[in-house]
Amino acid sequence: MSRNLILGGALTGLFLLAAILSFTWTPDSVEAMDIPNRLQPPGAGNLLGTDHFGRDILSMLMVGARTSIAVALVAVGIGMGLGVPLGLAAAARDGGLLDEVIMRMNDLIFAFPSLVIAILITAVFGPSATNAIIAIGVFNIPVFARITRGAALSLWTRDFVLAARVAGKSRTRISAEHILPNVANLLIVQSTIQFSLGILAEAGLSYVGLGAQPPIPSWGRMLADAQTMVALAPHVALIPGLTIVAMVLGLNLLGDGLRDALDPRLKVVRT
Amino acid sequence: MMRYFFKRLFSLGLSLIVASVVIFVVVEVAPGDPATFMLGINAQPDTVAALRTELGLDQSKLARYLSWAGGMLTGDFGMSYTYRTPVAQMIADRLWVSLPLAIYALTLSTLIAFPAGIFAAARRGGSGDLAVTGATQLGVAIPNFWFAMMLVLIFAINLSWFSAGGFPGWDVGFWAGLKALTLPAIALALPQAAILTRVMRSSLLDILNEDFIRTARAKGLSARQALWRHGVRNALIPVLTIIGLQFAFLLAGAIIIEQVFFLPGLGRLIFQAITQRDLIVVESVVMLLVFAVIMVNFLVDLAYAAIDPRLRART
Numbered sequence: 001m002s003r004n005l006i007l008g009g010a011l012t013g014l015f016l017l018a019a020i021l022s023f024t025w026t027p028d029s030v031e032a033m034d035i036p037n038r039l040q041p042p043g044a045g046n047l048l049g050t051d052h053f054g055r056d057i058l059s060m061l062m063v064g065a066r067t068s069i070a071v072a073l074v075a076v077g078i079g080m081g082l083g084v085p086l087g088l089a090a091a092a093r094d095g096g097l098l099d100e101v102i103m104r105m106n107d108l109i110f111a112f113p114s115l116v117i118a119i120l121i122t123a124v125f126g127p128s129a130t131n132a133i134i135a136i137g138v139f140n141i142p143v144f145a146r147i148t149r150g151a152a153l154s155l156w157t158r159d160f161v162l163a164a165r166v167a168g169k170s171r172t173r174i175s176a177e178h179i180l181p182n183v184a185n186l187l188i189v190q191s192t193i194q195f196s197l198g199i200l201a202e203a204g205l206s207y208v209g210l211g212a213q214p215p216i217p218s219w220g221r222m223l224a225d226a227q228t229m230v231a232l233a234p235h236v237a238l239i240p241g242l243t244i245v246a247m248v249l250g251l252n253l254l255g256d257g258l259r260d261a262l263d264p265r266l267k268v269v270r271t
Numbered sequence: 272m273m274r275y276f277f278k279r280l281f282s283l284g285l286s287l288i289v290a291s292v293v294i295f296v297v298v299e300v301a302p303g304d305p306a307t308f309m310l311g312i313n314a315q316p317d318t319v320a321a322l323r324t325e326l327g328l329d330q331s332k333l334a335r336y337l338s339w340a341g342g343m344l345t346g347d348f349g350m351s352y353t354y355r356t357p358v359a360q361m362i363a364d365r366l367w368v369s370l371p372l373a374i375y376a377l378t379l380s381t382l383i384a385f386p387a388g389i390f391a392a393a394r395r396g397g398s399g400d401l402a403v404t405g406a407t408q409l410g411v412a413i414p415n416f417w418f419a420m421m422l423v424l425i426f427a428i429n430l431s432w433f434s435a436g437g438f439p440g441w442d443v444g445f446w447a448g449l450k451a452l453t454l455p456a457i458a459l460a461l462p463q464a465a466i467l468t469r470v471m472r473s474s475l476l477d478i479l480n481e482d483f484i485r486t487a488r489a490k491g492l493s494a495r496q497a498l499w500r501h502g503v504r505n506a507l508i509p510v511l512t513i514i515g516l517q518f519a520f521l522l523a524g525a526i527i528i529e530q531v532f533f534l535p536g537l538g539r540l541i542f543q544a545i546t547q548r549d550l551i552v553v554e555s556v557v558m559l560l561v562f563a564v565i566m567v568n569f570l571v572d573l574a575y576a577a578i579d580p581r582l583r584a585r586t
Contacts (some may be wrong), residue, residue, distance in 0.1 A: 022473055025420070028285070052434070084537060104282075104286075107286070108290060108293075111286060111290065111525030111561055111564045111565045111568065112290070112561055112564070113520055113522075113524070113560050113561070115523055115524060115526055115527070116523045116541070116557055116560055117557075119526065119541070119545070120297060120545075120553070120557060121540075124297060125297065138535075156416075196412070200412075200414055202417060203414050203417075204414060206529050207414075207416055207530075208526075208527055208528065208530055208542075223414075223416070223420065224419055227420060228422070229533070230420060230423070230424050231424070231428045231429070234424060235426070237417070237420050238421075240417075241413075241414065241417035241420070241421070244414055244417065245409070245412045245413050245414075246412075248411075248412035248413075249408060249409065249412040249450060252408060252411065252412060255409070269528065
C-alpha cells in the first residue's frame with residue numbers, strides 16, 4: 001500500500017465518518033443560536049470555535065460534510081450512469097453515426113465553461129442542492145463518456161473480444177460482459193477525481209448563494225458568511241477553508257493511490 | 272490542409288449554432304417575465320403589454336432567436352432590458368476588467384508553472400520534484416475563492432498593501448488598475464499554475480524518454496544542455512494547448528473571484544443580469560464565453576494540423 005493510498009483513504013474515511021456520525025450526534029446543535037457566545041476562537045467550550053450566531057463550527061462542518069458529499073456523490077452517479085453507457089455505445093460503433101453524434105455532443109458540453117452553466121442552471125431553476133447536483137452532474141457526463149470510449153476502443157481490438165464476436169455475442173452483450181469489467185478500474189479512479197472536483201464546485205456554488213439553501217449548513221456558505229467577519233475572527237474563514245482543502249486533497253491522494261495500486265498506466269482526465 | 276480547414280470551419284459553425292440554440296432555450300425556460308419584473312407586480316396589464324412590445328417580447332420565440340443570433344453576427348447584441356443601453360457596450364466595458372484580469376492571471380500562472388515544471392522534471396524522484404508535486408497537489412485542492420479571502424486577510428487587512436476590493440478604473444492610471452487586479456489575479460492563477468506545472472512536468476518527462484534525447488546525450492551534451500536544447504522546446508506543444516484552454520476558462524472562472532473582490536467584470540454583469548431577469552444580457556455573455564472556448568479550440572486544432580500533417584489525415 002502506497003503512502004498516497006493510506007493518507008488519502010484515511011482523510012476520506014474521516015470525512016465520511018464525520019458526515020455519517022452527524023446524523024445521530026454532533027457536539028452541539030447547528031440551529032441553536034447563542035449570540036453572547038459568538039465568534040469564539042477555538043477552545044475548550046467549542047473545539048473549533050463559534051460563528052457569528054454563536055453556533056458550534058465543528059458541528060456545522062460535520063453537517064456541511066453531508067451536503068458536500070451528497071451533492072458530489074450524486075453528481076458522479078449522474079456522470080457515470082449516463083456517460084459510461086454513452087461511451088460504451090460510441091466505442092461499439094466506432095466511426096459510426098452514433099459515435100459521431102455522441103462525441104460531438106461531448107465536445108459541445110466541454111465547450112461550455114462549466115461554472116457559467118452551473119450558475120445559469122441554478123439561476124434559471126432556482127438555487128437548491130438538487131439544481132447544484134444537476135449542474136455539476138451534467139459536466140461529469142462527457143468526462144466519463146470520453147474516457148470510457150477511449151479505453152473501450154482499444155479493448156475492441158483485443159483477441160478476447162474477437163472470440164466473443166465469433167461466438168455470436170451481440171455488441172451490447174460484449175460491451176456489458178467484456179468491455180465494462182475491463183474499464184472498471186479506470187472508472188473507479190476517475191470517480192475519485194470527479195468526486196473531489198464536485199466538492200470544490202459545490203463549495204463554489206454555495207459560496208455565491210446558488211447551492212444548498214439555509215438552514216442547511218454547507219461549507220461554501222460558511223465561507224460566504226465568514227467573509228465580512230474575517231478581520232474580527234479569522235478562524236471562521238480559516239477553518240471551513242482548510243476543511244475543504246483537506247477533503248479535496250484526501251480524495252486526490254486516494255485517486256492517485258488507487259491508480260498506482262490498480263494500474264499506473266490508466267489514462268485519467270484532469271481538468 | 273485546405274480540406275481540413277474547411278471541415279473544421281464547418282464544424283466550428285455548427286458548434287456555434289447549436290450552442291446558441293441551447294443557450295437561448297435554457298434562458299427562455301427561465302420562469303419570470305422580464306417586463307413584469309421591471310414594472311413590478313402591481314403594474315397595469317396594458318403597461319406590461321406595451322413594454323413587452325417595446326422589448327420585442329411579444330414576437331414568436333423563433334423570431335426572437337433569429338434577431339438575437341443574426342444581430343450578434345454583425346456585432347449588435349441588442350438592448351439591455353434593464354438599462355436600455357446596448358448590450359455590446361456593457362460587455363465591452365466589463366471586458367476591460369475581465370480580459371486584463373485573465374491575461375494577468377495567465378501570465379502569473381505561466382511564470383510559476385514553467386520554471387516549477389522544468390525544475391521538477393529535471394530532478395525526477397528527487398526531493399525538489401517531491402516538493403513541487405506536493406505543492407501542485409495542494410494547489411489543485413485549494414478553492415480559489417477561499418484563497419482569495421486569505422489573500423485579502425493577509426495583504427489587505429493585516430498588511431494594508433492592497434485594497435480589499437473594488438476597481439478604480441484604468442483612468443486613474445495603469446499601475447493603480449494593475450494593483451487592484453493583483454490579488455484577484457494571484458487567486459485565479461494558483462490552481463491554474465498547479466495544473467500547468469503538472470502538464471509541463473509530465474510532458475517534459477515523456478520527451479526526456481525519447482530517443483533523440485539519448486542521441487543528444489550520446490553526442491556529448493550534458494543532461495542540462497539536452498534538457499534545454501531538445502527537451503523544453505518539444506515539451507511545449509501540449510503545454511501551449513492547456514494554456515490556450517485555460518485562457519478561455521479564466522475569463523469564465525473569474526466569475527466567483529470577481530464576487531470576492533467586488534470587481535465590475537463580466538462575472539458581476541452576469542450575476543446582476545440574472546437577478547434582474549435581463550435575459551438578453553445573460554444570453555449574450557454566456558454566448559461570448561462559449562464562443563471564446565470554441566474559437567480557441569479551433570485555433571489550437573489548426574495550429575496543430577499546420578505543425579503535424581498526420582493530424583489532418585485522421586479527421
